[in-house]
Amino acid sequence: MSSQICFVQGNEACVRGALYAGVRFFAGYPITPSTEIAEHLAEQLPRVGGKFVQMEDEIASMCAVCGASLAGFKAMTATSGPGFSLKQEALGYAIMAEIPCVVVDVQRGGPSTGLPTECSQGDLMQARWGAHGDHSIIALTASSIQDVFSTTVEAFNMAETYRTPVILLFDEVIGHMREKLEIPEQGVLPVVERLHTEVRAGVNYHPYLPREDGRLPMSDFGGVHRYNVTGLHHDIWGFPTQNADQVSKLNYHLYDKIENREHLLARWKEYYLDDAEQVIISYGSSARSCRQLVENRHHKGDRIGLLELQTLWPFPAKLVREKTARAKSIFVVEMNMGQLAAQVKPIVVNPDRVFRVNRVDGQLITPTDIGQVMRVIEGRGF
Amino acid sequence: MEKFRFLLSGSGGQGVITMAILLAEAAVLYEGRVAVQSQSYGPEARGGATRSDVIIADEPILFPKVSQPNVLVTLTNEAAGKYMPLIRPGGMCLYDSDLVQPSRRIDAILKGIPMHRAVMEKFGKSQALNICVLGALVTLTGAVHMEAIEKVLAARFKPAFHAANSAALALGAELARPLVEHS
Numbered sequence: 001m002s003s004q005i006c007f008v009q010g011n012e013a014c015v016r017g018a019l020y021a022g023v024r025f026f027a028g029y030p031i032t033p034s035t036e037i038a039e040h041l042a043e044q045l046p047r048v049g050g051k052f053v054q055m056e057d058e059i060a061s062m063c064a065v066c067g068a069s070l071a072g073f074k075a076m077t078a079t080s081g082p083g084f085s086l087k088q089e090a091l092g093y094a095i096m097a098e099i100p101c102v103v104v105d106v107q108r109g110g111p112s113t114g115l116p117t118e119c120s121q122g123d124l125m126q127a128r129w130g131a132h133g134d135h136s137i138i139a140l141t142a143s144s145i146q147d148v149f150s151t152t153v154e155a156f157n158m159a160e161t162y163r164t165p166v167i168l169l170f171d172e173v174i175g176h177m178r179e180k181l182e183i184p185e186q187g188v189l190p191v192v193e194r195l196h197t198e199v200r201a202g203v204n205y206h207p208y209l210p211r212e213d214g215r216l217p218m219s220d221f222g223g224v225h226r227y228n229v230t231g232l233h234h235d236i237w238g239f240p241t242q243n244a245d246q247v248s249k250l251n252y253h254l255y256d257k258i259e260n261r262e263h264l265l266a267r268w269k270e271y272y273l274d275d276a277e278q279v280i281i282s283y284g285s286s287a288r289s290c291r292q293l294v295e296n297r298h299h300k301g302d303r304i305g306l307l308e309l310q311t312l313w314p315f316p317a318k319l320v321r322e323k324t325a326r327a328k329s330i331f332v333v334e335m336n337m338g339q340l341a342a343q344v345k346p347i348v349v350n351p352d353r354v355f356r357v358n359r360v361d362g363q364l365i366t367p368t369d370i371g372q373v374m375r376v377i378e379g380r381g382f
Numbered sequence: 383m384e385k386f387r388f389l390l391s392g393s394g395g396q397g398v399i400t401m402a403i404l405l406a407e408a409a410v411l412y413e414g415r416v417a418v419q420s421q422s423y424g425p426e427a428r429g430g431a432t433r434s435d436v437i438i439a440d441e442p443i444l445f446p447k448v449s450q451p452n453v454l455v456t457l458t459n460e461a462a463g464k465y466m467p468l469i470r471p472g473g474m475c476l477y478d479s480d481l482v483q484p485s486r487r488i489d490a491i492l493k494g495i496p497m498h499r500a501v502m503e504k505f506g507k508s509q510a511l512n513i514c515v516l517g518a519l520v521t522l523t524g525a526v527h528m529e530a531i532e533k534v535l536a537a538r539f540k541p542a543f544h545a546a547n548s549a550a551l552a553l554g555a556e557l558a559r560p561l562v563e564h565s
Contacts, residue, residue: 007407007417117423177446178403178419180410285446292444364447 004183010174011036011078013145013181014104015044017152018076020183021191023102024050025075027064029057029083032116033172034106037078058083062090062103069094069101070229072194072220074156078104081123082113084130091165092131093231095254098208098216100159100194102152104168106175109362118362119172121284124339127167128313134251136258138265139167139313143287145179150189151267151310157192158265162257163216169312171335173285173364194218199225209236214257259314266319267310272298276305278374279327281320281344283309286333286365293367312340317347324348329377333357333370386525387448388436391465392457394423397512401455402434404516404534405526409438412530418446431461438525453523454490455515456482457498466490476519493522495557501550510550517554522562528555 008016014037026041038054045052051068055061061077068075079087084105094101107123109115127139138158142151148170155166197217199205201224210216219225228238233250235241258265271294273279282290287308294306307323309316324330324344330353332341338356345354357373359365375381388405392398399421406419417438424430435448452473456462462482469475471489479494486492495518501511513535520528528551535547 005411007403007410173420173446176421178406179443179446180416288444288446295444364445366447366449367445368449 003185003188006181006183007178008145008181009036009176009178010142010145010148010170011106011176012040013148014078014152014168014170014175015040016181016183017149018102018156019044019048020149020186020189021074021153021156022193023074023076023156024048025053025065025068025073026050026077027053027055027061027068027075028077028079029055029061031058031080031083033108033119033175034078034080034083034104036175037104037106058086059090062087062094065101065103066090066094066097066099067221069099070097070218070221072218072223074100074160074194076102076104076156078106080106080108080116081110081120084123084126088126088130088132092133092135094165095131095135095137096231096233097229098163098254099165100163101165102155102159102168103165104170107169107171109360115362117172119285119335119364120360120362121169121171121286121334122336122339122360123169124312124334124336127169134255136164136255137167137313138162138164138258138311139169140267140311141169141171141284142174142310143284143308145174145177145181147310148174149181149183153189153191154267157190160192160194161215162261163218164258167313169284171284177285196220197225201225206236207238208234262314262316263318265311265314266316268316268319269308269310270323271295271306271308273305273307273323275303276326277303277328278305278331279324279329280304280306280331280333280370281309281324281340282306282333283312283340286335286359289365289367289370290333293370296367309340315343317343320344321347321349327353329353329355331355331357331370331374331377333365335359335365384525385440386436386438386453386523387451387470388438388453388455388519388525389433389448389451389465389468390436390455391431391433391461392455393460394430394432396432396457397509398432398455398457399423399434401512401516401519402436404513404531404538405519406436406438407538408526408530408534412533413526415440415526416443418443420446431458431464433461433465453519453525455519456484457511457515459483474522476515476522478515491563493518493558493561495554495561497554497557500553500557504549504553505546510546513547513550514554514557517551517556518558519554521555521558
């Protein structure tokens with residue numbers, strides 16, 4: 001079979017990517033603008049021997065995803081703002097119990113039920129700190145339908161590699177927009193499979209005893225090994241512990257396994273950064289508007305470039321610092337009140353030259369919006 | 383080839399978004415062009431103003447929305463009032479002449495066709511209105527070939543609907559043909 005060309009929504013591209021990566025379980029509760037993910041998986045999963053469950057709510061969905069993943073399935077759920085809030089408790093559980101899974105949040109306007117059918121990028125900090133306690137998280141995003149597909153495959157790969165939930169932070173514009181998608185043949189994009197333990201049946205298996213390379217091989221829950229899984233701090237058997245040494249080690253392990261790999265997890269695209277005096281940083285649908293502006297101005301001879309982040313968490317601080325080192329001014333463009341700008345400001349060479357360009361009315365930020373703010377900053381009038 | 387910026391508008395349930403998808407899909411899958419389709423709608427399932435944007439071009443499309451359409455389609459007065467002022471000077475507006483009283487103050491080529499009435503007379507129900515509009519739209523603009531639309535209709539819908547869809551498409555084309563300007 002050769003590559004397949006289709007014309008699909010971002011949400012459907014996400015489903016195709018998930019199937020490419022081998023998803024076999026989805027539990028969710030439909031919510032605009034993520035509903036099409038559930039809709040398409042309801043149709044597709046049974047065809048590949050997978051299971052689709054529409055649960056009573058988002059809390060139960062996230063719990064079911066944890067269970068299915070432990071039992072050996074690649075599992076995911078999809079939601080939007082209000083539902084993402086409900087998933088946070090079980091998401092924290094997945095982080096603590098080191099359960100690989102993918103959680104899609106197609107962002108809409110908030111807070112609360114907000115703007116169901118309109119766009120926003122307001123869940124950036126919720127993705128990072130929605131679950132309580134010190135922890136780390138991986139969150140990825142995309143600005144085109146093709147990138148939604150490949151980013152979804154990557155999300156499953158990272159989840160399996162690091163035994164952690166990975167959040168796909170799309171937005172309404174990308175979720176609902178239709179564009180060409182070319183689905184590569186199976187095998188073209190790498191797919192990371194579940195790392196199973198080599199411990200035989202009848203021999204004690206320690207679920208939280210790392211191999212030499214630090215990875216934790218899994219045994220399908222309910223299979224040949226008996227072990228404990230808990231949201232409490234636990235030892236290598238998975239049983240609760242209050243031993244200060246073990247507690248501290250586990251906290252650092254959960255944090256470091258992601259934060260120390262910032263450079264490995266960073267995904268980005270860059271346009272004309274080499275000699276750029278003005279650098280725009282953006283992500284998701286707003287990066288499309290930025291690129292339109294950058295292309296127009298670059299052709300007129302302006303020294304302007306774009307850094308489009310695809311990994312949002314762990315925040316690629318080193319990358320951002322390097323790419324903006326020679327910039328005279330930095331514009332962070334996003335559809336919230338400056339959630340990414342707050343990350344950029346402290347780590348760049350000249351924080352006073354970081355400017356926020358935001359739009360929070362449910363409409364996609366336009367190249368004109370961005371250009372107008374830049375004109376004011378440059379002292380060229382409104 | 384020409385870059386088209388379509389803004390298709392009407393009320394929820396008229397099939398505006400489906401029409402936009404069919405148009406953009408035809409351009410991508412059967413004409414090898416670049417197209418992006420996006421939409422905006424309210425929380426209601428029916429009623430309320432619906433809008434869908436389609437851009438067809440030969441180069442990558444970055445900003446996916448249409449701020450100034452060169453072709454506007456409007457099937458309700460509400461949508462006409464909202465979107466007619468956005469038309470690019472010299473652009474085209476295709477509207478249903480029974481449902482919409484367009485503003486004459488806009489610098490646009492107005493093409494009024496009683497599509498809803500024609501569909502009701504021929505089929506007795508309005509489901510195929512969007513396909514009829516698509517037939518008229520493609521005839522007036524030449525944005526894609528009619529065969530590309532026919533292929534999309536054949537691929538996307540069940541065989542039971544093929545005859546009605548083809549008839550509705552031909553009806554729209556037939557109604558629009560006298561209004562085509564030959565330059």
